[in-house]
Amino acid sequence: xxxxxxxxxxxxxxxxxxxxxxxxxxxxxxxxxxxxxxxxxxxxxxxxxxxxxxxxxxxxxxxxxxxxxxxxxxxxxxxxxxxxxxxxxxxxxxxxxxxxxxxxxxxxxxxxxxxxxxxxxxxxxxxxxxxxxxxxxx
Numbered sequence: 001x002x003x004x005x006x007x008x009x010x011x012x013x014x015x016x017x018x019x020x021x022x023x024x025x026x027x028x029x030x031x032x033x034x035x036x037x038x039x040x041x042x043x044x045x046x047x048x049x050x051x052x053x054x055x056x057x058x059x060x061x062x063x064x065x066x067x068x069x070x071x072x073x074x075x076x077x078x079x080x081x082x083x084x085x086x087x088x089x090x091x092x093x094x095x096x097x098x099x100x101x102x103x104x105x106x107x108x109x110x111x112x113x114x115x116x117x118x119x120x121x122x123x124x125x126x127x128x129x130x131x132x133x134x135x136x137x138x
Contacts, residue, residue: 001080005049006048034061036057087128
């Protein structure tokens with residue numbers, strides 16, 4: 001199962017570096033135990049994340065994210081069964097703020113049709129894969 005979501009950060013900018021570092025560290029540990037893989041980007045204003053694993057485990061992580069006050073306006077862009085993981089070498093690949101991602105994320109959030117949203121979701125997923133390929137595995 002893969003779930004791909006976008007959320008609005010509620011972390012004050014002055015606390016962002018340490019808060020996101022804490023999120024990443026705890027997520028890597030939890031994901032390793034739960035056999036979840038995936039990738040996370042943080043733009044300073046939004047989180048973009050792909051989670052892969054057994055449906056029950058992914059749902060447990062999503063429930064935690066939905067209850068986390070550091071996230072707001074969470075939009076699940078895609079939730080689907082997969083035959084193989086795209087981020088199999090990563091408990092959690094992480095990319096920090098990127099102006100390129102910030103500009104393009106605004107376009108995704110404005111996508112009105114299901115087809116536009118699917119296209120934008122594929123684009124962001126490809127971007128996360130490209131990040132992983134250029135940064136090696138954990």
